[in-house]
Amino acid sequence: MKQQPIGVFDSGYGGLTILKEFIHTLPQYDYLYLGDNARAPYGPRSFETVYRYTLQCVKWLFAQNCPLVILACNTASAKALRTIQQVDLPVINPENRVLGVIRPTTEKIGALTATKEVGILATAGTVLSGSYLIETEKFYPDVKVYQEACPMWVPLVENNEYESSGADYFVEKNVKNLLAKGGHIDTVLLACTHYPLLKDKIRKYLPDEVNLLSQGEIVANSLVDYFKRHPEMESRCSKQGAVQFYTTDSTEDFDTHAATFFGKSIRSEHVNIE
Known part of the structure; x- marks a missing residue:
């Protein structure tokens, strides 16, 4: 064939x-x-x-x-x-x-949150599009979605700086910004395929009870x-x-x-x- x-x-x-x-x-x-x-x-x-x-x-x-x-x-x-x-x-x-x-991810993510509050870490373009809000609303209208744009994360990964101490500054800043937007976020999605390489650092700044999801x-x-x-x-x-x-x-x-x-x-x- x-x-x-x-x-x-x-x-x-x-x-x-x-x-x-x-x-x-x-x-x-x-x-x-x-x-x-x-x-x-x-x-x-x-x-x-x-x-x-x-x-x-x-x-x-x-x-x-x-x-x-x-x-x-x-x-x-x-x-x-x-x-x-x-x-x-x-x-x-x-x-x-x-x-x-985006669609297959939002089909699943709403079922994984107990508090009905989900956080999205993404590029500025993805956040600006509102796609995760729109698609989650279709499947889980009772789930609140909070977004945080992380413009420095892709450059950090692509320049092999994702394990550096400098990366911690930006990861901590964006994660704390996201958590501050919703008081009961229990599920966070890495809505960029670069971000799994930062997963260990992201995990460090999230409460232990928060689910951290990659898309793969x-x-x-x-x-x-x-x-x-x-x-x-x-x-x-x-x-x-x-x-x-x-x-x-x-x-x-x-x-x-x-x-x-x-x-x-x-x-x-x-x-x-x-």
Whole structure:
């Protein structure tokens, strides 16, 4: 069978934390990862720019024969997914699908809070979009969602400063800001795929009774459920256990950083996206 990998897209390295969970949960499938590192970070960019960049990358993944593309990027999911699904997909390829990480996360998070107060740590772009508030309201209208933008966290991670004492200053500041917004937050979501690398530091500044959630396992389990509900898509995805990596920037730089997120060394290829 001709290879039809599951496309996994992120603005940079962070989506590798999602891909790692996909491979752990569904190792039999083929995957093609694309990191748009040349234009990262997406977080501070406008809705129009994120949409344009994301659409270009989705089209490229479709051209590589990916029938299903996962936007493993909260900013792209928040700023571009809905328009791509509703406006572009019917024109480009109505048989293909593009999914994000926000909806499957909000489907689960409301069930994990006893106090009905949830905290979201995210990029400025994701916070500004209000996507987590909107999607949580659909599934759990009685749950209050408090957000905190953490603009310094991605640069800290991508510059290998996430274990430094300097990182503690920003992590402590943002975590305390979040907790101050709601008096009974008992569940906190890391709504950026970079943030799991800061998890130990974040945990240090949270009360012991607060649940701290990463998205990888949630999104991977959601993909399992999606395939059960959509066998027509599941059958289109090839199963040879192959994984390919592409970046729009330096492959040497990507491979060096990718090992931190993916958990093992990889070899990527360069691609130009326009």
